[in-house]
Amino acid sequence: MKRLFAFLDDRLGLSSAIVPIVTHPVPRDVNWWYVFGSASLVAFMMQVITGVALAFIYVPAPSAAYDSLQFITSQQVLGSVVRGIHYFGASAMVILVGIHAIQVFLMGVYKFPREMTWVVGLLLLVLTLGMAFTGQLLRYDQDGYWSVFVFSEMVGRTPVVGWPIVQALIAGQTVGGGTLTRFYALHVFVIPALLFVFIGTHLYLVLRHGISEMPRTGVPVDPRTYRARYHRMVENGIPFWPDAAWKDMLFTCAVGVVVVALAVFVGPPTLNGPADPTQINTNPRPDWYFAWIFAVLALMPPGLENYVILGGPLLIGVVLLALPFVAPGGERAPSRRPWAIAAVGFLLLAMATLTPLGIQSPWSPIIDIGPLPPSVGQGLSGSALQGVTVFQTKGCHSCHQINGSGGLKGPELTYVADRMTPQEITIRIIAGRNDMPAFGGNISTDELTQVVDFLATRKMP
Amino acid sequence: MKDEQPPSEEAIPAEDMAPSPPILAEEVSRRGFLSLVSVAMAGVAGAAVGVPVLAYIITPLLRPSPQEWFTIGPIDSFPVGQTVLKSIPDVSPVAWAGQVAESAIWVRRTADQAFTVFAINCTHLGCPVNWRGDADLFMCPCHGGVYYSDGTVAGGPPPRPLFQHQTRLQVGQLQVRTRPLGIG
Numbered sequence: 001m002k003r004l005f006a007f008l009d010d011r012l013g014l015s016s017a018i019v020p021i022v023t024h025p026v027p028r029d030v031n032w033w034y035v036f037g038s039a040s041l042v043a044f045m046m047q048v049i050t051g052v053a054l055a056f057i058y059v060p061a062p063s064a065a066y067d068s069l070q071f072i073t074s075q076q077v078l079g080s081v082v083r084g085i086h087y088f089g090a091s092a093m094v095i096l097v098g099i100h101a102i103q104v105f106l107m108g109v110y111k112f113p114r115e116m117t118w119v120v121g122l123l124l125l126v127l128t129l130g131m132a133f134t135g136q137l138l139r140y141d142q143d144g145y146w147s148v149f150v151f152s153e154m155v156g157r158t159p160v161v162g163w164p165i166v167q168a169l170i171a172g173q174t175v176g177g178g179t180l181t182r183f184y185a186l187h188v189f190v191i192p193a194l195l196f197v198f199i200g201t202h203l204y205l206v207l208r209h210g211i212s213e214m215p216r217t218g219v220p221v222d223p224r225t226y227r228a229r230y231h232r233m234v235e236n237g238i239p240f241w242p243d244a245a246w247k248d249m250l251f252t253c254a255v256g257v258v259v260v261a262l263a264v265f266v267g268p269p270t271l272n273g274p275a276d277p278t279q280i281n282t283n284p285r286p287d288w289y290f291a292w293i294f295a296v297l298a299l300m301p302p303g304l305e306n307y308v309i310l311g312g313p314l315l316i317g318v319v320l321l322a323l324p325f326v327a328p329g330g331e332r333a334p335s336r337r338p339w340a341i342a343a344v345g346f347l348l349l350a351m352a353t354l355t356p357l358g359i360q361s362p363w364s365p366i367i368d369i370g371p372l373p374p375s376v377g378q379g380l381s382g383s384a385l386q387g388v389t390v391f392q393t394k395g396c397h398s399c400h401q402i403n404g405s406g407g408l409k410g411p412e413l414t415y416v417a418d419r420m421t422p423q424e425i426t427i428r429i430i431a432g433r434n435d436m437p438a439f440g441g442n443i444s445t446d447e448l449t450q451v452v453d454f455l456a457t458r459k460m461p
Numbered sequence: 462m463k464d465e466q467p468p469s470e471e472a473i474p475a476e477d478m479a480p481s482p483p484i485l486a487e488e489v490s491r492r493g494f495l496s497l498v499s500v501a502m503a504g505v506a507g508a509a510v511g512v513p514v515l516a517y518i519i520t521p522l523l524r525p526s527p528q529e530w531f532t533i534g535p536i537d538s539f540p541v542g543q544t545v546l547k548s549i550p551d552v553s554p555v556a557w558a559g560q561v562a563e564s565a566i567w568v569r570r571t572a573d574q575a576f577t578v579f580a581i582n583c584t585h586l587g588c589p590v591n592w593r594g595d596a597d598l599f600m601c602p603c604h605g606g607v608y609y610s611d612g613t614v615a616g617g618p619p620p621r622p623l624f625q626h627q628t629r630l631q632v633g634q635l636q637v638r639t640r641p642l643g644i645g
Contacts, residue, residue, distance in 0.1 A: 062557060062559040062560065149582070150588065156644035167521045170521075171521050173642060174552050174642040176553050176558060177562060277551075278563050280565060284588055294603075298605055298618065302618050363617070364601070364605045367602060393595035396596075398596075435607070435616035437598055437616050
């Protein structure tokens with residue numbers, strides 16, 4: 001056995017190729033901040049393995065995709081777990097790549113000589129989001145279908161190139177039968193191939209320039225002296241394996257355990273009906289990591305929208321790409337880079353506030369809201385009681401809350417009579433304002449009187 | 462691991478440099494020629510494969526599907542003043558499309574011989590708008606767009622009225638023309 005290994009090792013050159021790589025010297029101060037890159041890599045490998053497993057059964061045809069996924073989820077042995085790992089693994093990969101990007105930005109790792117490591121990393125971030133996005137459609141449920149529709153509309157607004165790009169992406173003039181196989185090819189072949197190539201490049205660059213040391217306040221990067229200083233530092237460093245790598249191993253194992261536990265105990269998301277453009281009783285929502293974009297789209301003042309949808313990603317992309325070339329040297333410590341902290345703080349704050357909003361989406365009328373609770377009509381009679389019915393049939397209830405029931409798009413009307421006179425209410429209903437439709441043409445005089453009579457009773461007792 | 466040197470710009474070990482005989486002038490031009498020819502051949506081979514593949518992928522741009530007329534139903538099946546949901550074949554049909562072979566339209570008979578047909582997609586970002594007949598409003602479930610019965614914007618982010626399909630009446634039948642997705 002030992003002789004067999006010695007033979008293979010000599011002829012294949014295994015340990016002479018691998019040992020120097022895994023034991024390459026790293027700075028002594030490598031700590032828990034360094035685990036996110038390797039964890040992203042492991043998350044990717046988890047996605048490759050479960051993705052290949054799903055492809056054993058999944059049928060990328062519009063007429064069969066949804067059914068094959070239903071089969072995987074409910075009938076295939078451990079299919080729900082495999083799909084669950086792929087789903088939560090995708091979330092894990094988006095989160096880990098995101099944290100890794102934020103961390104190397106905050107610590108100024110993008111500076112000399114690691115500019116291209118940063119550029120390749122940005123590409124990997126974009127490709128990761130591309131995987132998350134294309135994967136949504138493959139579920140081929142209503143959420144996936146309409147998410148792609150919304151994305152196409154956004155890209156389509158780009159002057160000149162937008163519409164051709166959309167047509168090439170969705171294979172036609174609308175999201176339809178040709179779109180699924182295109183997204184399948186992107187999700188399963190094109191983007192993973194690019195990921196393999198650029199992950200390889202990224203790792204090669206990490207080895208070439210060495211793992212960066214922790215930033216130290218008052219020790220700026222000077223491109224003329226950095227290499228010599230780093231060289232001296234790692235001469236006195238530790239081997240990556242196992243002195244530093246055990247932290248990566250521990251963290252990635254923890255990530256794996258959490259993902260599998262979520263897959264087993266929570267399970268993959270339920271499919272919300274097959275993709276069907278004629279089935280309009282639907283409430284499409286993107287996956288949670290895109291919910292903040294969904295919120296931005298709803299809350300943006302319409303006049304600014306095109307600039308934000310198109311200019312925002314472009315501006316962020318250009319700034320992040322230019323960053324290491326504009327600031328290749330200087331302080332790396334976050335404490336000396338207040339703008340870096342401010343930018344990350346703003347990003348995290350925006351995501352933390354917009355993500356729950358995007359999931360709740362209070363700006364949408366609740367189309368199938370149902371009747372008001374019976375307590376609303378209690379003690380009313382005549383015209384005011386009929387007004388309760390008018391309030392429901394005219395859709396007021398879809399946007400306005402009374403006694404805790406109703407949509408959140410418009411102001412709550414539980415005690416509306418405390419702040420508006422019947423005359424003001426009448427004018428508001430007829431003429432509308434801002435997002436309030438003008439009901440002048442949609443409501444009879446009787447109905448108007450009834451609903452105003454009803455609303456006039458809504459006073460704080 | 463102290464003997465391990467981090468790679469640097471000039472890290473080509475001397476023993477990797479093949480001991481080469483003195484290079485003559487004509488040999489340099491011969492090498493240059495061979496490099497050029499090799500790269501050119503690779504380029505031609507790459508283009509021979511790449512161009513057809515690229516054209517294959519961007520076919521939807523090169524050959525946009527025609528917009529065709531379809532019969533939706535007899536005129537008399539639509540009561541005047543009502544808005545109803547109907548299906549129309551997809552503008553870019555494929556034989557294996559299953560449920561997505563059809564898309565939907567809102568058909569409104571505005572007068573005895575007049576129809577307005579709306580694309581169901583909100584002009585904001587394309588989600589399907591619902592018709593609330595009692596309220597006389599179209600409502601979008603995504604970002605809160607609301608439209609009046611004539612398709613004009615009543616509230617929310619939509620930048621323009623609902624997109625309309627072309628219509629025509631032929632021997633008592635309503636016909637509607639397919640259209641590409643509208644960009645708001």
